[in-house]
Amino acid sequence: MPDIKIKRELLMILLELGKSSHPSEFLALLIKNGDTIDEFELAPGTITGSSSARYQPDMMPLGTGISGSAHSHPSGAIRPSDADLRFFPAVGKYHIIIGAPYTEDDWRCFFxxxxPCSVEVID
Structure with a gap:
């Protein structure tokens, strides 16, 4: 049984965000409804570069239901960095890392x- 579900359409959008942001990272905040991640918000005030993406948590609107994050690793590494492990707990439970070349196999989810967090992709 998966830990969480994600809508295929959302996953495809996140992969495309990674590709279109390359060689810089992107950062999005994930929203879960029920047991499914089905929305995201680009974090306001995000500063991106080739090795990091940062956002201003005090700029987030209240009550958005943020349950995690998604960001890209242009290097293709789809495992959390030390910086990711410091960031993850402040943003929620589920965290998706998308790596170059941004195909359907180039992502993983982590707590x-x-x-590792198991994810079922649903239509």
Missing amino acids: ADGS
Whole structure:
């Protein structure tokens, strides 16, 4: 049984965001409704570069239901960095990392502690 579900359409959008942002990272905040991640918000005030993406948490609107994050690793590494492991707990439970070349196989989900999270992709 998966830990969480994600809408295929949302996953495809996140992969495209990674591709279109390359060689810089992108950062999005994930929204979960029920047991499914089905929305995202681009974090306001995000500063991106080739090795990091940062946002201003005090600029987030209240009550958005943020349950995690998604960001890209232009290097193609789809595992949490030390910086990711410091960031994850402040943003929610589920964290998707998308790596170059941004195909349907180039992503993984992790819990806030960096351990793998199983995800079912649904239509």
